[in-house]
Amino acid sequence: MNILVVYDSYFGNTERIALAIKDSISEKNHVIIKKISNFADKDLAGIELIVIGSPTRAFRPTEVIRKFLKKIDIKKYKWIAFDTGVNPDLINSKILKLMVKNFGYAAPYMAKIIKKSGGKMLLEPETFFVIGNEGPLVKGEIDRFQKWFNSLNL
Numbered sequence: 001m002n003i004l005v006v007y008d009s010y011f012g013n014t015e016r017i018a019l020a021i022k023d024s025i026s027e028k029n030h031v032i033i034k035k036i037s038n039f040a041d042k043d044l045a046g047i048e049l050i051v052i053g054s055p056t057r058a059f060r061p062t063e064v065i066r067k068f069l070k071k072i073d074i075k076k077y078k079w080i081a082f083d084t085g086v087n088p089d090l091i092n093s094k095i096l097k098l099m100v101k102n103f104g105y106a107a108p109y110m111a112k113i114i115k116k117s118g119g120k121m122l123l124e125p126e127t128f129f130v131i132g133n134e135g136p137l138v139k140g141e142i143d144r145f146q147k148w149f150n151s152l153n154l
């Protein structure tokens with residue numbers, strides 16, 4: 001399968017996850033991994049599956065990721081969406097905890113847009129947790145990501 005992994009990242013946590021695909025995917029697939037700032041339309045040539053990853057910022061994906069989803073012909077591709085965010089169990093402020101729980105994360109936000117536009121989601125959207133506002137990733141999250149991704153048996 002021809003796969004494009006496209007992601008945004010401020011502090012490197014979402015990027016670490018995106019790059020981990022390389023270590024876990026079988027060689028019969030062809031994978032391009034691009035930070036959204038380096039993405040060019042020609043990267044879509046021959047692509048069948050797009051893996052999209054974003055940090056959760058104010059309960060949704062970053063602006064560049066939202067713009068990317070607006071301009072791309074979503075229904076032409078299969079999709080997987082993941083994000084990074086803060087685990088509500090690790091938030092001390094009660095109000096913030098409630099907000100994070102109720103307003104949600106970037107991956108379900110992206111999945112909603114993708115499904116609404118006729119894109120096929122191959123996995124349920126998933127969040128991988130960071131410690132504090134800037135990370136690092138909670139221990140074990142790269143493994144959890146690889147298990148989640150490998151459940152596709154690509």
Ligand SMILES: Cc1cc2nc3c(=O)[nH]c(=O)nc-3n(C[C@H](O)[C@H](O)[C@H](O)COP(=O)(O)O)c2cc1C
Nearest residue numbers: 009010011012013014055057058059084085086133
């Ligand atoms: C301005 C700002 C807003 C954020 N908003 C949220 C949020 O709404 N929910 C959440 O779980 N984490 C939030 N975070 C934490 C980010 O999700 C965290 O910085 C991100 O997972 C790190 O990924 P990156 O290293 O790839 O940038 C926020 C962080 C910043 C700096």
